[in-house]
Amino acid sequence: MEIRGTTGEDLEVFINTMHTAFGQFPGGAADSDGVWWAALEMDRNLLAVTADGRPIGTAGSYSFELTLPGDIVVPAAGVTAVGVVPSHRRQGVLSAMMRHQLADLRTRGEFISVLLATEAVIYRRFGYGPATYTSRLTVPRHQGAFAARRARAAATSLDTGSRTGSVEVLRRVDCGEILEQVYDRYRRAQPGALSRPHRWWTSGAGQPPIAPAARYIAVHRNADGVPDGYASYSMGEGNTLTVDETIAADDAVFMALAQFVLGHDLVKKVLFKQVPLGHPLRWQLADYRAGEVSDDTDWLWVRLLDVPRALTARGWSTDGELVLDVDDQFLGEHNRYLLTIREGKADCVPTDSAPDLSLDVSDLGSIYLGGTTPSTLVRAGHIAAHHQGAAALADALFRTERVPHCLHWF
Numbered sequence: 001m002e003i004r005g006t007t008g009e010d011l012e013v014f015i016n017t018m019h020t021a022f023g024q025f026p027g028g029a030a031d032s033d034g035v036w037w038a039a040l041e042m043d044r045n046l047l048a049v050t051a052d053g054r055p056i057g058t059a060g061s062y063s064f065e066l067t068l069p070g071d072i073v074v075p076a077a078g079v080t081a082v083g084v085v086p087s088h089r090r091q092g093v094l095s096a097m098m099r100h101q102l103a104d105l106r107t108r109g110e111f112i113s114v115l116l117a118t119e120a121v122i123y124r125r126f127g128y129g130p131a132t133y134t135s136r137l138t139v140p141r142h143q144g145a146f147a148a149r150r151a152r153a154a155a156t157s158l159d160t161g162s163r164t165g166s167v168e169v170l171r172r173v174d175c176g177e178i179l180e181q182v183y184d185r186y187r188r189a190q191p192g193a194l195s196r197p198h199r200w201w202t203s204g205a206g207q208p209p210i211a212p213a214a215r216y217i218a219v220h221r222n223a224d225g226v227p228d229g230y231a232s233y234s235m236g237e238g239n240t241l242t243v244d245e246t247i248a249a250d251d252a253v254f255m256a257l258a259q260f261v262l263g264h265d266l267v268k269k270v271l272f273k274q275v276p277l278g279h280p281l282r283w284q285l286a287d288y289r290a291g292e293v294s295d296d297t298d299w300l301w302v303r304l305l306d307v308p309r310a311l312t313a314r315g316w317s318t319d320g321e322l323v324l325d326v327d328d329q330f331l332g333e334h335n336r337y338l339l340t341i342r343e344g345k346a347d348c349v350p351t352d353s354a355p356d357l358s359l360d361v362s363d364l365g366s367i368y369l370g371g372t373t374p375s376t377l378v379r380a381g382h383i384a385a386h387h388q389g390a391a392a393l394a395d396a397l398f399r400t401e402r403v404p405h406c407l408h409w410f
């Protein structure tokens with residue numbers, strides 16, 4: 001077997017091999033709107049081929065940007081299109097492709113790799129850990145009243161009621177570049193969010209509302225008329241209004257859009273897809289039980305390729321020191337680092353000091369964006385805390401003001 005890089009000339013064979021691995025046909029239901037591959041970057045993809053030249057495996061990566069805690073935007077490889085044809089599975093083809101890909105990404109100078117996993121049991125062995133989570137929230141319209149605000153203090157700029165804005169309904173095809181611009185502003189301030197490169201929007205690659213499927217878009221504008229949020233939605237069976245995604249500059253805009261869809265006539269219930277865990281929407285409703293959470297699942301998996309670079313890249317909000325003993329079995333690396341945080345910035349250097357925590361690189365990926373607490377993984381038995389208080393210290397340091405969330409599908 002050989003693993004080789006691809007060019008634009010390999011596009012057809014790449015797509016066909018991948019579809020065989022997924023048991024799908026190009027243009028079939030899993031294709032969304034049939035153009036997902038328009039975003040593939042063929043100079044970043046790999047094909048596994050047998051000695052007699054038959055393609056048996058694919059792996060790709062997109063050149064995204066990822067927002068880290070502290071509103072810091074860094075490059076990130078978005079691993080995609082991973083598949084091995086059914087006749088050649090469990091013979092190490094994926095493992096060989098992953099090894100090749102991680103080396104390739106390091107050669108490109110990339111230090112974070114991310115993916116969405118079809119199955120949660122595949123990628124930990126390659127050093128990935130789940131780092132952001134998402135869920136669906138269903139609200140029956142008759143229970144969709146919002147609670148009156150409770151604080152008696154004078155209104156602040158954060159208060160939802162102290163702002164004025166407007167909502168206009170457009171068809172997806174008539175939105176021009178509004179969605180792209182609103183999404184781009186949102187993702188730069190949302191830890192865990194990925195960029196959606198311009199060509200995704202122009203080629204309609206992805207899922208709605210990137211894919212130009214029939215959708216209505218409720219566009220929210222601020223008092224100056226500048227778009228600062230949108231909800232992409234459609235009406236389906238049982239008069240359920242399904243919201244693909246709600247993109248909002250802040251919580252007040254999110255609430256305005258939620259109120260808008262929950263006030264839609266002829267709707268029995270509203271299904272909000274891609275809601276971050278712990279989102280305030282349930283608290284904003286008068287009836288806390290009205291919001292039913294389902295499909296609570298992992299979304300973005302993170303793999304650190306250069307631990308010191310990754311740890312010094314993100315923003316931090318609590319000063320402190322932590323010694324991390326990090327094991328990277330797949331790449332055969334084992335290192336101990338002293339992480340020192342002062343005034344929002346970290347320094348990360350090799351050390352011989354006794355560790356506070358010992359952990360696998362996949363678990364470091366899980367806690368990196370602040371979406372999983374170190375103490376949860378200590379309690380689960382995956383991270384070893386070497387003294388009383390080590391887990392609480394790590395929790396305090398890795399904690400982020402905003403829950404990381406990613407809703408980009410790739």
Ligand SMILES: CC(=O)SCCNC(=O)CCNC(=O)[C@H](O)C(C)(C)COP(=O)(O)OP(=O)(O)OC[C@H]1O[C@@H](n2cnc3c(N)ncnc32)[C@H](O)[C@@H]1OP(=O)(O)O
Nearest residue numbers: 021079080081082083084089090091092093094095115118
């Ligand atoms: C980011 C994305 O693109 S996600 C998309 C992932 N692709 C798919 O789900 C498509 C359908 N599945 C496939 O194409 C293949 O089964 C793949 C790509 C998941 C795995 O490819 P393979 O070549 O069989 O994997 P490989 O032989 O290298 O397996 C390595 C190890 O992972 C394990 N493994 C691989 N896939 C799975 C799985 N789906 N479930 C459980 N274990 C798995 C193997 O048992 C093996 O374990 P071992 O090292 O203890 O022996």
